[in-house]
Amino acid sequence: METISTNKEKRSTKLRLVLKKQEDWLKKVEEISGQNVFACYQCGKCSAGCPMSAEMDLLPNQVIRLLQLGAVEPLLNCRTIWLCASCFTCTARCPKGVSLTRLMEGVRLAIFRTRKSDEISPKEMVKETLPQIALIGALRKLTA
Amino acid sequence: MRIGVFICHCGKNIAGVLDIKRLVEEAAKLKDVAYATDYVYLCSEPGQKEIQQKIKELELTHVVIAACSPKMHATTFARAVEEVGLNPYLLEIANIREQCSWVHHDAPEEATEKALEIIRAAVAKVSLAKPLAPITVPLTRKVLVIGGGIAGIQAALDIANGGFEVYLVERSPSLGGHMAQLSETFPTLDCSSCILTPRMVEVARHPNIHLFTYAEVKNVEGIVGQYKVTIEQKPRYVDPDKCTGCGDCAEACPVIVPNEFDQGLGARKAVYVPFPQAVPLVYTIDLEHCLNTKRLIVCEQCYHACGPKAINYLMEPKEIEIEVGAIVLATGYDLLPLEALKEYGGGIYPDVLSGLEFERLLSASGPTGGIVRRPSDGKIPKRVVFIQCAGSRDPEHGCPYCSKICCMYTAKHALLYKHAVPDGEAYVFYIDVRAAGKRYEEFVQRVMEEERIVYLRGKVSKVFQRKDKLVVWGVDTLSGMAVEIEADMVVLATAIVPSKNTADLAKLLKAPIDEFGFLNEVHPKLRPVESSAMGIYLAGAAQAPKDIPDTVSQASAAASKVLGLFSQEELSLEPIKAEVNLENCDGCAYCVDVCPFDAITLVVEEDGHKHVEVKKALCQGCGCCMATCPKEGINVAGFTLNQLKAQIHALLKEDEDD
Ligand SMILES: Cc1cc2nc3c(=O)[nH]c(=O)nc-3n(C[C@H](O)[C@H](O)[C@H](O)COP(=O)(O)OP(=O)(O)OC[C@H]3O[C@@H](n4cnc5c(N)ncnc54)[C@H](O)[C@@H]3O)c2cc1C
Numbered sequence: 001m002e003t004i005s006t007n008k009e010k011r012s013t014k015l016r017l018v019l020k021k022q023e024d025w026l027k028k029v030e031e032i033s034g035q036n037v038f039a040c041y042q043c044g045k046c047s048a049g050c051p052m053s054a055e056m057d058l059l060p061n062q063v064i065r066l067l068q069l070g071a072v073e074p075l076l077n078c079r080t081i082w083l084c085a086s087c088f089t090c091t092a093r094c095p096k097g098v099s100l101t102r103l104m105e106g107v108r109l110a111i112f113r114t115r116k117s118d119e120i121s122p123k124e125m126v127k128e129t130l131p132q133i134a135l136i137g138a139l140r141k142l143t144a
Numbered sequence: 145m146r147i148g149v150f151i152c153h154c155g156k157n158i159a160g161v162l163d164i165k166r167l168v169e170e171a172a173k174l175k176d177v178a179y180a181t182d183y184v185y186l187c188s189e190p191g192q193k194e195i196q197q198k199i200k201e202l203e204l205t206h207v208v209i210a211a212c213s214p215k216m217h218a219t220t221f222a223r224a225v226e227e228v229g230l231n232p233y234l235l236e237i238a239n240i241r242e243q244c245s246w247v248h249h250d251a252p253e254e255a256t257e258k259a260l261e262i263i264r265a266a267v268a269k270v271s272l273a274k275p276l277a278p279i280t281v282p283l284t285r286k287v288l289v290i291g292g293g294i295a296g297i298q299a300a301l302d303i304a305n306g307g308f309e310v311y312l313v314e315r316s317p318s319l320g321g322h323m324a325q326l327s328e329t330f331p332t333l334d335c336s337s338c339i340l341t342p343r344m345v346e347v348a349r350h351p352n353i354h355l356f357t358y359a360e361v362k363n364v365e366g367i368v369g370q371y372k373v374t375i376e377q378k379p380r381y382v383d384p385d386k387c388t389g390c391g392d393c394a395e396a397c398p399v400i401v402p403n404e405f406d407q408g409l410g411a412r413k414a415v416y417v418p419f420p421q422a423v424p425l426v427y428t429i430d431l432e433h434c435l436n437t438k439r440l441i442v443c444e445q446c447y448h449a450c451g452p453k454a455i456n457y458l459m460e461p462k463e464i465e466i467e468v469g470a471i472v473l474a475t476g477y478d479l480l481p482l483e484a485l486k487e488y489g490g491g492i493y494p495d496v497l498s499g500l501e502f503e504r505l506l507s508a509s510g511p512t513g514g515i516v517r518r519p520s521d522g523k524i525p526k527r528v529v530f531i532q533c534a535g536s537r538d539p540e541h542g543c544p545y546c547s548k549i550c551c552m553y554t555a556k557h558a559l560l561y562k563h564a565v566p567d568g569e570a571y572v573f574y575i576d577v578r579a580a581g582k583r584y585e586e587f588v589q590r591v592m593e594e595e596r597i598v599y600l601r602g603k604v605s606k607v608f609q610r611k612d613k614l615v616v617w618g619v620d621t622l623s624g625m626a627v628e629i630e631a632d633m634v635v636l637a638t639a640i641v642p643s644k645n646t647a648d649l650a651k652l653l654k655a656p657i658d659e660f661g662f663l664n665e666v667h668p669k670l671r672p673v674e675s676s677a678m679g680i681y682l683a684g685a686a687q688a689p690k691d692i693p694d695t696v697s698q699a700s701a702a703a704s705k706v707l708g709l710f711s712q713e714e715l716s717l718e719p720i721k722a723e724v725n726l727e728n729c730d731g732c733a734y735c736v737d738v739c740p741f742d743a744i745t746l747v748v749e750e751d752g753h754k755h756v757e758v759k760k761a762l763c764q765g766c767g768c769c770m771a772t773c774p775k776e777g778i779n780v781a782g783f784t785l786n787q788l789k790a791q792i793h794a795l796l797k798e799d800e801d802d
């Protein structure tokens with residue numbers, strides 16, 4: 001992670017993503033998800049069928065692309081990984097057999113593990129009137 | 145004379161525009177026309193049957209077929225009329241499709257009038273036609289193959305195995321071409337020289353193959369069936385019969401120069417073999433670098449070192465005359481020079497390499513023994529950037545075409561690099577990955593997936609130096625990000641261009657080349673291995689960029705064409721040849737100079753009477769002589785002045801009447 005120079009301050013001066021091997025972070029995501037990101041050939045079928053894509057700031061296939069490039073920064077700051085409904089549509093449709101659903105989960109977990117914090121606070125969530133299934137889904141997805 | 149006119153609908157192609165009924169009515173009224181009819185598809189079986197039946201039934205003596213271009217079906221119809229005993233030269237095709245209905249679909253009435261004129265002209269021409277018979281010329285059943293790369297090797301072996309003699313001429317000191325320089329070959333990764341050298345040896349040993357290396361074709365005269373060829377054997381200054389290939393001379397030689405075979409990345413002596421498996425294994429003194437000149441001998445190191453006394457500084461070039469019936473062109477390719485890609489640092493930074501240079505670095509027998517090292521400092525590069533389409537698909541660099549093989553060899557390079565330097569990083573810039581071939585796509589996917597190569601979709605804008613690194617500025621259009629890579633080495637997949645002097649050779653053989661200098665085939669789909677110059681066949685990358693499997697297939701195809709030609713004892717040629725009318729010819733000889741095929745000679749009889757004579761075998765029936773002659777002294781059979789005049793008069797008839 002330390003080698004990436006696309007963080008906000010640098011970006012203003014340098015518009016280029018400096019490519020270097022980013023094995024640590026990527027390895028972690030791949031280990032958690034059990035997927036090889038280089039198996040993806042960027043056809044975009046996942047994005048074409050994703051039910052949440054209209055709400056997303058990065059298309060699902062772009063999430064994989066950034067992983068391939070080792071561009072961690074834009075991933076950490078994106079909404080997409082949290083909006084992913086874990087519905088497995090992309091996984092079911094990917095022609096290369098890549099489970100993007102698992103990778104999305106891998107990215108979320110890798111973030112939780114580095115931050116050592118949850119995305120949502122379960123205490124606050126239970127105050128809202130949510131269907132039970134949504135509550136469980138949200139807790140599973142957004143907490144470490 | 146009983147002329148039959150057959151008018152084809154070609155489905156709606158002709159009938160959708162022209163008024164066929166009117167054409168039939170009007171054609172029937174023409175002079176000497178005994179019968180006119182129409183048919184939906186004359187080229188179909190029943191269409192041809194109809195023509196044949198009417199010829200017999202109505203005893204037609206001449207036939208006009210108004211249909212598509214004679215390029216399409218002239219042969220079909222000629223065969224059909226011949227089957228019922230009509231001489232095929234008494235048949236005329238009126239092209240009312242390409243030259244009428246297709247181009248005038250927006251003006252059907254005028255088009256019908258034009259079609260009528262075309263038919264009228266064809267009737268006028270055919271009414272003066274004479275029956276002609278094909279002429280036979282002798283056929284020398286030997287072949288010349290130019291270029292000793294894998295294309296030339298394959299073609300030579302196939303023809304020689306078919307039982308005919310082959311002269312194989314290679315410009316460089318050894319057989320093998322570029323394939324000999326490759327490390328391993330995609331997609332199977334078999335060692336290139338391991339699969340190539342047995343073929344090279346087979347060529348050298350083959351009783352039907354005469355091998356000339358370090359030689360060039362200097363002159364070619366004649367035509368299919370009987371080419372006279374002059375081969376120039378350049379002097380090696382080493383007697384090939386005495387040289388044992390021991391290499392003692394090279395050991396003794398004090399001069400070290402870059403080895404072309406290693407793309408200049410390795411060294412050789414002034415007396416050398418390009419590579420250890422060279423065929424023939426005969427040393428060559430490169431006089432350009434040897435301390436001696438033709439006039440001054442200052443160094444005799446190799447002379448003294450050579451046991452069998454094979455060195456001879458005074459050797460002269462030799463000319464060898466041969467006769468062959470056919471020629472296979474297999475002169476291969478070169479790479480666009482690195483210098484043409486300055487924006488990528490080509491020719492500026494030593495660590496910006498071409499694909500062939502990288503092949504030599506990967507090769508176990510290469511200058512670095514297969515260890516990938518930077519030319520600048522010998523360090524092992526830890527980050528390598530590969531740039532595809534370097535010059536290819538780039539009209540601004542003069543190569544709008546795809547070089548076809550570089551997507552595949554770049555994937556191979558990335559894989560072999562990762563195997564050689566497992567902790568290294570490889571990046572590939574591409575526009576599209578073109579991997580259309582058996583197991584090619586699988587290979588590329590394997591490289592991406594298993595070797596974890598980052599493929600970046602986009603072109604590189606520039607490469608520049610920062611300290612001891614090469615900075616590559618490119619883009620990844622998939623993520624929309626401009627990227628920068630600090631690389632240790634950059635490999636350019638430079639465009640494939642025709643090999644040096646292809647254009648000169650093509651000119652000598654009157655074989656057309658395309659706008660990029662590749663040899664042109666007669667028909668891109670249906671006759672891909674033949675040149676429009678008869679008796680000349682094409683093989684390998686000289687025709688267009690191609691990989692080894694395609695090269696070998698094309699070479700075998702060219703060989704089978706030659707074998708087909710050689711299956712005849714004599715050659716039968718079309719009788720469309722110039723004929724001298726001795727009554728009119730007074731020997732002014734204007735035509736002698738204009739004939740592009742040197743087919744005409746001036747004859748002076750004993751009584752001083754002069755006239756010209758045509759060598760039928762050489763004449764291609766182009767008609768330059770006929771157009772030049774002021775006295776109607778020479779005519780091309782089948783296209784005589786009278787026939788052409790009648791045709792023109794028929795076309796202009798309406799206007800005359802007005
Ligand atoms: C970097 C690189 C990597 C490649 N890797 C692969 C691979 O892994 N797998 C694969 O299938 N293909 C590969 N190729 C393609 C392969 O090199 C070609 O398909 C093959 O060499 C074409 O053979 P050829 O005989 O047509 O031409 P060439 O190999 O160019 O041979 C032509 C021969 O003709 C001779 N010649 C030229 N002009 C004359 C003349 N006027 N008179 C006499 N002789 C003449 C030349 O000296 C040469 O020996 C690669 C190409 C490159 C550039």
Ligand code: SF4
Nearest residue numbers: 040042043044046094
């Ligand atoms: S569908 Fe699969 S291969 Fe295609 S972009 Fe998505 S993850 Fe990659």
Ligand code: SF4
Nearest residue numbers: 533536547548550551
């Ligand atoms: S083969 Fe690939 S790299 Fe080569 S020119 Fe074609 S698209 Fe570009």
